[in-house]
Amino acid sequence: MMNKTNPKFIEAYLEARESVKEMFGETPENYLVALFLDSGIYDSVLLQTNQAGTPHALISTNELELLQELKNINKIVPNGQDLFLASERPRIYFPASRFELDKEVIKAKLVQLLSMALLAEKTESTFPRLLEQIYKKDAIIKELFANNVFELVKERSAPWAWQYFQDFVASLRLLSLYGIDDFYVPPASMRNTSVFYNFLLEIKGIVKERTQLERKMPLWELTLHGFGTYALRTYLDGLKEEIKVKIKPKLKGNLGQPFGEVGYVFLNWLAEENKGKSVYEIAKGLKNDYELVKHWKRSDTKQRLETYRNQLGDEALQWHRFRNGYWADLWPIRAQNYDRVADLVGKIQRKKINSRLELLMDKPAVIAHGRVKLPDRDVAVFSINEDAIGQEQMIILRNHLLADKGGFIIPLPGLPDIIVFKKFAGMHIAAYLGVKTGTGYPTSPYDLPLVSRAVQVTRRKDAYISEVREDEGKLSQMADYSELKNLTEPQHRAIRYLIKQGEVIQ
C-alpha cells in the first residue's frame, strides 16, 4: 500500500514542512494527511462535508440523491478545492489524482494546508476543539447507524430502515439546530419496547449534544482561511519569478478564494497597526472573527475591501484565464462571492456577531410560523430553506404524530399536518403534506396514504383557483388562522388555498 505514494509527493511534503518552519518558526505535529486512492471517494467526501459539516455526518436521502445525481450523472464536482478540517487534530484530505501536478504546485498547496493546520493546533479559539467533538459525535452516530440498522435490515428484512434513520438523524439535526425540538418528546416507556426504539432515543440524545456543540462554535473561518492565504502568498513571494509564473495558474482553487482573501486583508491590516507583532502571532491570539474585524469603522473597511477587490480583479485577469476562455464571465462570479463575504463582514461588524448561533439566528433558514387549527386536526406552518428536508423527510416528521397502536407503532410524538414554505432563486413554493386517517396496516413509516399539494406563492390572485366541494369546504371555513405569525399576505393566501385543496383531495 505504502509504496504507492509518489516520491514526488513525499519530497514536496517534506519541503513544505521545512518552508512552514522557516516562515513561522514551528510546524504542526498532531495532524493527519489522508490520501484517497480513489479520487471518486474524495469527490464524495468533499460534497458531503460541504453539505453537512464533517465527513461522517449523515445526510438525508433527499440530499444524498441530489448529490449522487450531480456527481455521477451531471459530473459537477468542484474538486479543485482542497478539503481541510480545522479540528483539534487537523485533517488534510488529498486525492491521489493531485500527484499528476508539478512538485512545486503540490508543495505550494501543502504549505497552505500545513500552515492552516499549524494555526488550528496553536490557536486560542475554541473552534478546533468543538469541531473535533462534533466530528467524534458524527462518527459515533454513523457507527451506531451502520451496526444497528444493518442488523435490523437483516433480521426483520426491513430495507426502509436505512432511509428512515438517515432521514431521522438529518432532519432532527437541522430542526434542533434552529431550536425547534419540542416535537420530539419521547415517552420514557419507549425504551423498553425494542432495540429499535432504544436506538432512536439514544441517537436523539447524541444529536442533541451535537447541536449544542454546534451552537457554541465561534465564527473563525475568516481568520483560518485568511491565515492560509497569508501563508501561501508569503511563500509565493519568496519564490523565483519563473517558478511563480509557472505554478500560479495551477493554484486556482487556493488563490483568490473569497474567505481567504477577505481574511487576508484584515490580518495584514492588523499587522500594519501592531508593529512588532507577526501575522502568525496575531492570528493565534484571535478567538473569533469579530475580534479580527472589530477595530475599524464601516467606511474604512468598505474602502479597504474595495481597493483590494480591484487589485484581485487585475490579478484574476492576469492569472486565472484561458486563452479562449470566458474570463469576462468568470471575474463577475468571483467578485460576487467576494462581495458576499464582504457583506458578511459588514454584518459581523454591525451586529457584533461572534458565534455561529448568532449568525444562524440572524436570518434563520428554518422558522416555525405557528399552527392553523382545524376542527379535526392541526396544520403546522414552517419556512425551511435547506436542502436537508424534503417531502420524504416530512413524512418522517409527520409519522411521529401517528402513535397508532394498532398499526405500525410510531415511537415518538411528532408533527401534525404540515405546510412548508421554501425559496429557490425565482420560486417560492408552499407545499402541504397530510396523511389520510383511518387506513389499514402500514408496513413501514413510508407506507402511508399521503395528501400533498404544492403551489407557487405569488401576488397574482388568479393563481389560487380551487375546486369547490359540495359542502363548500366547511372545514376550511371553520379553520382558525389567528395563531399564525411572521407571514406575508401572499403566504397567507397560499395557506388558505392549500388547506382548501387538502380537503378537496381527502
Added chain:
Amino acid sequence: MPHRIKWLTEAHYQDPLVNYGSTEFVLQFQDAAEILRKWRNPHLGRSSREGTIIRLANEANKSVELIRDMLLTTELDAKTEEQLIEQLKILTFMMNYTLPEALELVNKDLLLTPEDIMKFIEKHLALMRQELGKGLSMAKTMLSRLNELTDIEIRDQFGRKRRVQQSDVLDVLGKTLGNMIIRQSSLRPVDNIDARPRGKIRKRETYKAAILRSANIPPPTIETEDIRVVDKDRLALIYFIVDVSQSMSKTVFSGGLTRLDGALLTSLGLYYYFNLTNRRKRREFDTFKMHLVPVTEVPYVIDDNKKLERFLFEAEAKGKTRLVHAVNAVMHHVYANYQENDYDVQIIVLTDGRPNVPFKGKIPGRPDKFLVKYFEENASKTKIETRECMLQLNQLFNYLKKSMDRHWEISYFLMAPEKFKNSDLYRDTKVMLGGITKPILIDPTKIDQLGVRIIREAIQE
C-alpha cells in the same frame, strides 16, 4: 514515509454518498395497475407531478452553487468552462421563469400530456433564444427533463418511492393480459420449412397431435409436425366492445374502483399489448388493426388509435347495456369495410355481464335449442331481459363462429370480484358461452393474483 500520512481506500473509508436503502426495485403487476388507476384519476398522480418540479428546482439550485464553486476552484479547459457558463445561465433562467410557470400549470391541471409539455418546452426555448441568444443545445436537454412529469410515482411494499415511465408499466401489464387472449386464439402446426418453431408452443395441443399421429398413449416421439404454435402472424382485426353503461359505474372493488375502471384498465392493458406486438413485428403494416365499440345507445366504431386511447382515458358510465347492438355493429363494420379480405377477427368484450336491452332487428342464425331449454328449466335470479339478450348474444356468436368466410374469435371479460363466481348470473353466462369461449373474470384490485393465476395455469398446461 512520514508517519502522519495515511492511505485511505474504500476498505477504510466507504463512499459517504452511498445509498444504503437502494435494493432492486421490481415492478410488480400490482404497481402497474396502480399506475393505470392514477392516469384515470388526475388527482391521484398530482402531488408527484408537483414533486417533480420541486425536485428539478432543488437540483437546479444546488447545481448553480456547485458550478460556481467549480468555475472558481477547479482547473478546466476553455470548452468545459464555456459550457458550464452556458449551463449556469440556463439554470438561472429556468429557476426564474420556466419552473414557476410549470408549477402553476400543473396546479391547474394544464400540463398533463406529452403534447402539453412539448408545447411548453417549445415556448420556453423561444423565450430563452430571445434572452440568451444562440447555443441552446444544453437548454433542450435540460428542458426535456420536464417530460418526467408524465412519469408516475409508485411505491414498493415498504412505501419507498420510485418513478417509472409509462411504457415500462404498460409492457408489464400488456404482456400479462395479452397471454389470456393468446390462450384463446387459433393454433397452427409448424411447417417443415421452419428452421425452428416460432411463437408460443401449446404443449397440450402438441401432445394431442402426437397421440393422433402415432395412435399410442403415451406417444413414443414428438415430431416437428406435431408442434402446435399460436398463430399470430396473420393480420387480425381487434374489436374491443367496452361496456360503458350505468351499471358499470357501480363501485365494487376496494379502493373506490368501479366496474368501468376495471374494464378500461383491462382494455388499456390489452391495447398496449397489441401495440407492443405491432412494434416488435417490424412489418410494413400493423399486424393488429384495433377498433373500439362503446356500448351506447347508437353503437359506433372508433378505429383511430389515438382517439381510442383517449376514449379509454376519458370514458364515463351512463345509459343502458346494449351489448347485442354493439356486437351487431361489429359484424356490420367488418362486412362493410373488410369484405374482400379474409382477415381474422378477434372480438374482446369487456362487461359486467348484465345486458338489458334486447335487439329488435333480425339476427342471423338460429337460437340454440339447448340454451332455450336451459333457461326454461333452471330457476335463476337473472332478469328476464338479460336472459333474452343472452339468447341473442349466443345466437350471434354461434353464427359468427360457424361462418366459413373468415375466422372469428371471441373473448369475454367479466369485471367482477372473485365471489361473483357463485352467482346465478355467472353460471348463466358460462352456459351461454358454452362452445364459443370461456368467460374470464377480472378483478383489477386483485390484479397481482391474476398474474399468479396466469403463471399457474401456464405451468399446468
